[in-house]
Amino acid sequence: MYNKKKVTDKPVGKSSGLNHSSSTRTFSNKSDSKKTISQQSKPHKPAAVKVESDAKASYRKISTAVSQNPDVCPVHKKCGGCQYQGMAYKKQLSLKQRQANMLLGKFGTVLPIIGMKDPLHYRNKVHAVFAFEKGKAIAGTYQEGTHKVVPVESCLIDDEKSDAIIQTIRELLRSFKIKTYNEDSGYGLLRHVLIRRGFTSDEIMVVLVASSPVFPSKNNFVKALRKEHPEITTVILNVNDQNTSMVLGERNITLYGKGYIVDTLCGHTFAISPSAFYQVNPVQTEILYQTAMDYAGLTGKETVVDAYCGIGTIGIIAADKAKSVIGVELNPASVKDARNNARHNNIGNITFYQNDAERFLNEMQEQNAKADVIFMDPPRAGSTHSFMASAISLNPDRIVYISCNPETLARDLEFLKKHQYTAEKIQPVDMFPFTTHMETVCLLTRRK
Numbered sequence: 001m002y003n004k005k006k007v008t009d010k011p012v013g014k015s016s017g018l019n020h021s022s023s024t025r026t027f028s029n030k031s032d033s034k035k036t037i038s039q040q041s042k043p044h045k046p047a048a049v050k051v052e053s054d055a056k057a058s059y060r061k062i063s064t065a066v067s068q069n070p071d072v073c074p075v076h077k078k079c080g081g082c083q084y085q086g087m088a089y090k091k092q093l094s095l096k097q098r099q100a101n102m103l104l105g106k107f108g109t110v111l112p113i114i115g116m117k118d119p120l121h122y123r124n125k126v127h128a129v130f131a132f133e134k135g136k137a138i139a140g141t142y143q144e145g146t147h148k149v150v151p152v153e154s155c156l157i158d159d160e161k162s163d164a165i166i167q168t169i170r171e172l173l174r175s176f177k178i179k180t181y182n183e184d185s186g187y188g189l190l191r192h193v194l195i196r197r198g199f200t201s202d203e204i205m206v207v208l209v210a211s212s213p214v215f216p217s218k219n220n221f222v223k224a225l226r227k228e229h230p231e232i233t234t235v236i237l238n239v240n241d242q243n244t245s246m247v248l249g250e251r252n253i254t255l256y257g258k259g260y261i262v263d264t265l266c267g268h269t270f271a272i273s274p275s276a277f278y279q280v281n282p283v284q285t286e287i288l289y290q291t292a293m294d295y296a297g298l299t300g301k302e303t304v305v306d307a308y309c310g311i312g313t314i315g316i317i318a319a320d321k322a323k324s325v326i327g328v329e330l331n332p333a334s335v336k337d338a339r340n341n342a343r344h345n346n347i348g349n350i351t352f353y354q355n356d357a358e359r360f361l362n363e364m365q366e367q368n369a370k371a372d373v374i375f376m377d378p379p380r381a382g383s384t385h386s387f388m389a390s391a392i393s394l395n396p397d398r399i400v401y402i403s404c405n406p407e408t409l410a411r412d413l414e415f416l417k418k419h420q421y422t423a424e425k426i427q428p429v430d431m432f433p434f435t436t437h438m439e440t441v442c443l444l445t446r447r448k
Contacts, residue, residue: 072156073086073155075151079140079141079144080145081144081155082435083434084435089115089116089433092430096436097110097112099406103409104413104442107410107413108424109425111425111426111427111428113428113429113430113438114427114428114430116284116433119434120157120433121160122157122281122433123159123280123281124280125195125197126155126158126162126166126195128152128166128192128193129149129191130170130180130181130190130191131180131181131182136174137173138180139152139167139193147183156434157434159197161231162195162197165232166193168225169206169225173190175224176216176221178216181210189212189216191209191211192240193207193208194206194209194247196272196274198261198264199282200263200264200265201264203261203262204229204231204261205233205235205257205274206232207238207274208235210237213237226256234256234258236253236255236259237254238252238253238274239251239252252273260272265282265285265313266290266317268316269344269345270313271337273333276310277334278313280431281432284430284431284439288429288431292314292375292400292441295441295442295443296318296373296400297398298373299321300321300322300323302323302372302373303322303324303370303372304318304375305327305328305394305396306325306326306328307328307361307376307377308357308377308378309328309334310331312337312339312341312342312352313341314377315352315375316338316342316347316350319342319347319349324350325350326353328353328355328360328361329354338352357387358386358387358390361387361393365390365394370395370396371391372397372398373396373397373399374391374396374400375402376391376399376401376402377402378412379404380405380408381408382403382405382409382411382412383412388416388419397445397446398445398446399444400443401444402441402442403440404437404439404440406428409440422445423442423444424444425442427440428440
């Protein structure tokens with residue numbers, strides 16, 4: 001057994017490309033987007049990936065499919081977030097199944113996609129951009145491919161309570177004489193509002209992203225906001241004074257409550273801070289993670305590695321049935337949250353390290369360590385050959401790959417196939433109804 005004390009527990013070099021990023025209402029998630037201090041406000045474009053020419057052409061045809069049903073969202077053509085808006089949900093699932101079959105079918109049997117019973121208002125995280133137009137404040141989203149703000153009163157996939165809170169904030173700006181931020185001039189205070197709600201706990205976090213830590217009449221503003229929405233459990237002022245496309249700055253000031261919310265996932269409780277990665281569809285996340293645990297086949301004898309573990313969700317859930325779990329994450333704030341979450345859940349067989357995952361796995365291999373199961377959960381860009389090579393060097397019996405992009409998953413499965421790993425099960429899960437995106441859980445086993 002390797003000596004844990006000898007493994008580096010500090011950030012080194014650059015990330016291997018497995019940290020998730022989050023999106024605005026473009027909803028191209030690892031949604032929330034994984035595990036970065038800030039969220040990107042620019043629309044996120046899928047990485048270019050080489051696939052077979054016929055599959056690529058068919059995929060493009062699917063992605064641009066136009067429904068004959070009447071539109072139900074007045075702004076979706078400008079917003080660009082819901083590519084399948086106005087399309088019957090069964091049709092959406094059919095298109096995603098075809099996409100998964102085309103890209104992943106050559107590696108193994110693709111199981112039927114798991115859809116939602118109710119595909120509306122599923123997002124537990126809502127972000128609104130604030131601007132000034134025609135003499136009044138507006139709140140909404142960037143028009144696809146631009147930084148022009150499209151006003152949005154309500155969104156069919158957003159949490160309804162969150163949308164209502166955003167509209168109340170917009171109305172309060174006038175009475176408190178608070179100016180919205182102008183990207184061109186750099187003048188103004190309020191840039192964005194981020195709302196996070198625990199669907200199980202019903203706790204609600206409001207994050208006011210401002211260009212300055214000086215927020216006029218902040219106590220009265222919070223009081224007025226909570227008068228309209230007493231369900232709000234914490235309000236945070238996030239300071240972003242940089243000329244950047246990132247939504248969140250690095251400094252948080254708690255104006256009300258404890259500065260985080262708590263929610264329950266797969267029987268475990270997790271504290272969620274403003275910048276923490278937490279899947280945006282809690283209903284489907286239960287299915288996604290339970291499928292991943294089933295594929296891991298844990299018996300209580302295994303050493304498990306959760307690479308780029310974020311706040312520890314997957315590793316903590318896996319710890320119930322594993323001998324020991326190692327979580328690796330480069331972001332120090334996420335490592336702190338993960339350790340606190342493990343402590344809160346009374347999990348004693350998990351250890352979190354602040355390190356670059358690829359380097360950490362290499363150090364384990366140098367110490368002749370072995371991992372029985374490795375969980376991979378990369379961003380839309382997928383993994384890297386160097387990271388996968390490091391993972392393979394530990395000779396895991398099983399790799400559970402959780403992907404939000406079937407194109408990059410296909411590319412990575414090709415690499416793993418060449419290195420003695422076979423895709424045994426491929427399960428698509430519709431985490432993002434009304435968009436072209438989905439998650440896929442894949443079990444890979446090492447050929448003897």
